[in-house]
Amino acid sequence: MSAQRENWSSRSAFIIAAVGSAVGLGNIWRFPYVAYENGGGAFLLPYLIALFTAAIPLLFLDYAVGHKYQGSPPKSYKNMIGSAEGIGWWQTLVSLVIGIYYAAVLAWAGSYMLFSFGQKWGEDTTGFFLNSYLQNSGELSASFVPNLFVSVSLVWAIVLLIMAGGIKKGVELANKICMPLLVVMFGFMVAKAVTLEGAEIGLNAFFEPNWSAMTNPKVWLAAYGHVFFSLSVGFGIMVTYASYLGKNTNLTGSGLVVGLANSSFEILAGIGIFSAIGFMAQATGSDVSEVAKGGVGLAFFVFPKIISTMGKSGDLVGFLFFGSLVVAGISSLVSVLEVTISSFQDKFDWSRKKCVTIIGGGSALVSIAMFSSVNALTFVDVIDHFANNIGIVFGGLLSIIWVTWFNRQLLPEIIDHVNRRSSIKIGTLWTLMLTVVTPVVLIIVLLTTLKSLLTEGYGDYPQYVQLIFGWGILVFFATGSILLTKLKVKNNSNGTSNFNSNDFNTSDKLDNK
């Protein structure tokens, strides 16, 4: 029999960790721009509808699966439906790949946190980031960038130390430090930003409703796509985190707090980011649309420029902004690594330390090798696009339809498991959302992305780069999940496979009584 599964020390520890996972770089640099581009204040309507009809129902499903079947995604899915182990491995491998490049982005943010003192980027912020800092090259090359090596290695050292501590002394402790720190740092940043001259111009652009956008289906797809990515659902994190919960935890009550805490942070981010953008627009006499950007462009091109425009007082804003990215990113990186480590631990019955050394250490080596090179930005951009837009969406979609379309007989058991211990009951409406709304929207999002990638490709990258680091990553997810599913491991003391030990949950035995 495998070792006793670790538990969170309390329900609040789980909620903090789940919020820490959901609140990441995307909340700070993705949501404000997505909202601005898709109707401003009016985006609130599709956003809230998407949150309550797709993201939160899927969050409840993830919680139910992890909690009822007590394991990492491959183990939980296999215990639920014998044929579904591969879905869990797909999600695990997506998490593995995301962790590998996410660490690089954190390393950049960490460096910029230090660069803020004295505003080392100078006048040409784009040139500094691409040429001086990343030494970016359009051609594939093995050229090494020493400063990237140091910062990426440092991120991995911190994160592996957290992972080695296990759930209570590692993941939980890190989140208990990171989350309050994030709220304080980001809160200060927003408080400073809203007092800047011109902040109201940015806030006006962010909140002014454009009702005509509501008739555009792309706006609705953007809302559904965003809430799905934002809440860390569908790629194993919430399944894994829920598996460490006590048997009697109120699942839906906790889930609602996690979902709304994530959205609350997004609104705060929108206020802070667009106040700063409004300041920049006024200072340079530009329109908000010329300044507003999302993603890497916002963080490393636009924000340093905003900070420079503030003069000396910008140092503190820069430190708080990039510090917030680092802190939010660490708790999210820890959560994706937890999925991977827990999956291999369950499958091979390895100790936590062995798993962190082999899987965590291996990921660190690959990450350091790839992202200490002059192609770091290319790798991040291409891998992120394919892993997020196809890897996560496909894995999430499979996990839903495997239950709600092909194994509907499980739904009453799952609903009963959730309702027996939760204050907010789920039933017909939840089933309807997961059977119709969420799968249909995800299929449309997936087909739209595939069509665009097949007809136009991604960015200006050469075909071979997209083939190796884009489509190649998807081949890795598919073959890896098939091979890991086929791999039979018999290393328990009783000689049975870890996933078939049926020791997953006393409550499950109760459920099946």
Place this chain on the structure above:
Amino acid sequence: MSMSAIIFMIISMLLIWGGLLLASIHLHNNPDLPLSEIEKDVD
């Protein structure tokens, strides 16, 4: 800021931050059930 932007800022804050507050109060008022009660329900 325009009136409509101010209204939407307030609505966003009320709905989402207010929703978080209500969800937190709800969770606080609904502590985890004792294990025995969950097991009893099954019997």
